[in-house]
Amino acid sequence: xxxxxxxxxWWAILGLLLVCLxxxxxLTPNTVESDVAALVAFGPRVAGTPASEQARTYLIEEYRQAxxxxxxxxxxxxxxxxxxxxxxxxxxxxxGRALESSAAGQLSAPLVFIPGVGxxxxxxxxxxxxxxxxxxxxxxxxxxxxxxxxxxxxVGLVIVNTxxxxxxxxxxxxxxIPVFGLSGxxxxxxxxxxxxxxxxxxxxxxxRRQTVTGYNIIAHLPDVKQPKxxxxxxxxxxxxxxxxxxxxxxxxxxxxxxxxxxxxxxSHQAWFVAFDGEEDGLRGSxxxxxxxxxxxxxxxxxxxxxxxxxxxxxxxxxGSESLTALAQKADPKISKIRDTGxxxxxxxxxxxxxxxxxxRGQDPNYHSPGDKVVDPKLLEATAQVAQSVVRYQLESxxxx
Ligand SMILES: [Zn+2]
Numbered sequence: 105x106x107x108x109x110x111x112x113x114w115w116a117i118l119g120l121l122l123v124c125l126x127x128x129x130x131l132t133p134n135t136v137e138s139d140v141a142a143l144v145a146f147g148p149r150v151a152g153t154p155a156s157e158q159a160r161t162y163l164i165e166e167y168r169q170a171x172x173x174x175x176x177x178x179x180x181x182x183x184x185x186x187x188x189x190x191x192x193x194x195x196x197x198x199x200g201r202a203l204e205s206s207a208a209g210q211l212s213a214p215l216v217f218i219p220g221v222g223x224x225x226x227x228x229x230x231x232x233x234x235x236x237x238x239x240x241x242x243x244x245x246x247x248x249x250x251x252x253x254x255x256x257x258x259v260g261l262v263i264v265n266t267x268x269x270x271x272x273x274x275x276x277x278x279x280x281i282p283v284f285g286l287s288g289x290x291x292x293x294x295x296x297x298x299x300x301x302x303x304x305x306x307x308x309x310x311x312r313r314q315t316v317t318g319y320n321i322i323a324h325l326p327d328v329k330q331p332k333x334x335x336x337x338x339x340x341x342x343x344x345x346x347x348x349x350x351x352x353x354x355x356x357x358x359x360x361x362x363x364x365x366x367x368x369x370x371s372h373q374a375w376f377v378a379f380d381g382e383e384d385g386l387r388g389s390x391x392x393x394x395x396x397x398x399x400x401x402x403x404x405x406x407x408x409x410x411x412x413x414x415x416x417x418x419x420x421x422x423g424s425e426s427l428t429a430l431a432q433k434a435d436p437k438i439s440k441i442r443d444t445g446x447x448x449x450x451x452x453x454x455x456x457x458x459x460x461x462x463x464r465g466q467d468p469n470y471h472s473p474g475d476k477v478v479d480p481k482l483l484e485a486t487a488q489v490a491q492s493v494v495r496y497q498l499e500s501x502x503x504x
Contacts, residue, residue, distance in 0.1 A: 134166060136356040136487070137480035140414065143339070143352040144476055151340045151381040151388075152183075152316040159339055160319060163359065163378050167323035170363045172376070177320035179391035183384055185312045189284055191262060192306040193294060200286045203246055203263070204274040208311045209282035211236060211260045215305040217298035222249035222263075224256075233257035236305050238291075238298050241266045241273075250279045260284070260307045264291030282309035318380035320388045323362060330403055331375040333494055334457075335361050336389070337410040338382030338448055346476045349467050351382070353414030353478045353486075357462075360487045365494070373498055379448045382411075389448035393455050401452070406497050407459045409449035413486040414478025416464040423449060427460035427493065434492035435485075460493065462486055 134142070142162055146155040164174045186202040193215060218239040220226035226239075237258040239249055246263060253261040260282045265271040271285030284307060286294070297303065321339070324331065337354030341347025358376050365371040381387030393401065406427055413419070421431040422443035431438050441463070443449075449459035464482065469475040 135480070136360050136483040139166065139356040139359055140348055140352045140478055140480070140483070143355060144346045144348045148343050148345055149339060149341045149347055150343050151318045151384060152314075156319075156340060156380065160321060160378075163321050163339065163355070166359055167321070167362060167376065170359070171325070171366045171371075172323040172362060173326050175322045177322055177388070177392055177395070178317060179320070179381070179387065179395075180315050180317050181381065181384065181387050183312075183314050183316045185314075187310045187312060189309045189311065190307075191284060191286065192308070193303055198286065198290050198294075200262075200284050200290070201270060201272060202309045202311045203250075203271075203283045203285050205278045205313075206250075206275060206283040206309055206311055207278070207280050208313075209260060209307070209309050211282065211305075211307045213259055213305065213307075215262070215294075215298050215303040216258075217295060218253075219299075222252055222261075224252050227252055227256035234259055236260040236262060236307050238262040238264065238295060240264050240295065241271065245276070246273045246283065247275045247277055247279065250275060250281065250283045254279060254281045260309070262286055262291070262294075262305075262307070264288060264295055278313070282307060282311075284309055316381065316384065316387075318384075318388055318391070320380055320392055321378040323376040323378075324374070325371055328372055328375065330400065332373040332403070332405045333497060334375045334377060334404055334407045334452070335410075335490065335494075336377040336379055336407060336448055338379040338388065340380050340383050340388075341475075342383045342471045344473055345469075345471050346473070348476045348478050349414045350412050350470060350475055351410075353412060353483055354410030354462075357410045357413055357483050357487050357490065360483065361490055361494070364487065364491055370494055370498055374494065382448055386448055386450055389451045393451040401455050401457055404452075404457045406493075407449055407452040407457050408462065408490055408493065409447055409452075409459065410462045410486065410490070411447040412467060412470075413462055413464050414480075414482055415467045415469075417482070418465060419482075419486060419489065420463050420465060421460055422463070423453065423460040424458035427458055427497070430493045430496045431460055431462075431489060433496060434489045438489065462490065
């Protein structure tokens with residue numbers, strides 16, 4: 105062959121490769137493993153953030169490729185975050201925690217000891233005008249202490265725990281002064297000191313109060329308006345955690361089930377839901393249940409929920425007797441657990457829907473930056489069991 109024609113073929117093959125390679129990449133079907141990797145790569149999928157939106161776009165496209173249509177269930181909720189709050193007294197900085205619903209604020213003011221527990225009478229014996237009040241926990245609600253302090257003219261309030269442990273409190277309603285909680289260990293000496301000396305303090309309550317918009321992704325075949333089975337998992341994660349096990353694992357299992365059931369009669373009986381806002385208090389599943397059509401939930405025979413199914417060999421199932429029995433029929437090695445109700449099946453269960461909750465137990469990387477890998481074999485195994493449960497349930501329902 106002449107040199108020029110060798111060159112021609114070389115360029116032709118190279119050109120063909122360059123044109124085809126990107127297409128070959130997209131033709132490789134996604135698996136539970138690549139789904140988890142894709143979700144993790146977006147970063148923490150905190151509800152209301154761009155990473156959450158990227159995850160949503162990915163999941164919608166995957167469901168579409170599996171042959172399903174998707175609807176978005178939009179909902180909103182208030183969210184309170186402490187971004188790091190401190191109290192500084194005489195050059196010593198003490199870490200503490202803003203009480204939930206506290207106002208934000210940076211104050212430099214006298215620190216005034218309040219005798220008693222912060223009833224209105226307790227404030228009559230001291231002058232707290234323009235001051236930060238410090239008081240013990242107990243006897244009356246945090247909110248009352250805060251309102252009494254504000255009414256008496258205090259610009260901030262420190263509440264000291266009655267035990268040595270940190271104080272994690274909720275006011276239950278918004279107040280217009282910063283309210284900061286201290287452990288008994290750190291707060292008790294400060295209370296003593298403030299009762300005998302005049303002190304100045306810098307209180308930095310760094311909090312954010314916002315309204316979050318969440319979106320549930322609901323996938324089903326176009327003609328399925330009323331499913332018999334709902335398969336669900338939350339796709340959101342906590343801040344700073346990539347959420348591979350909690351809960352890209354469950355999200356990928358539900359997507360995998362959608363792929364496996366596609367082109368089977370069972371796909372005409374099922375809805376697949378990726379819930380948002382679970383980490384902020386089961387917000388997505390609660391919104392789903394609260395906005396369901398009146399007949400929708402009573403006609404649902406089963407809700408299967410998957411949360412943290414990518415780490416630990418042992419698979420646990422909790423929930424309704426009939427469904428946990430089907431899971432053990434599918435795999436006798438599955439252990440039953442008491443249902444603690446702290447995942448998205450809970451609102452369904454409360455509404456009378458039979459539920460099964462699939463879970464693989466404690467993860468050392470739970471809610472931490474280390475939650476970035478899962479074992480794809482465990483996801484496959486979970487999907488396998490769930491697929492059997494779906495089949496058993498639908499068979500038993502059609503042949504009672
Ligand atoms: Zn979870």
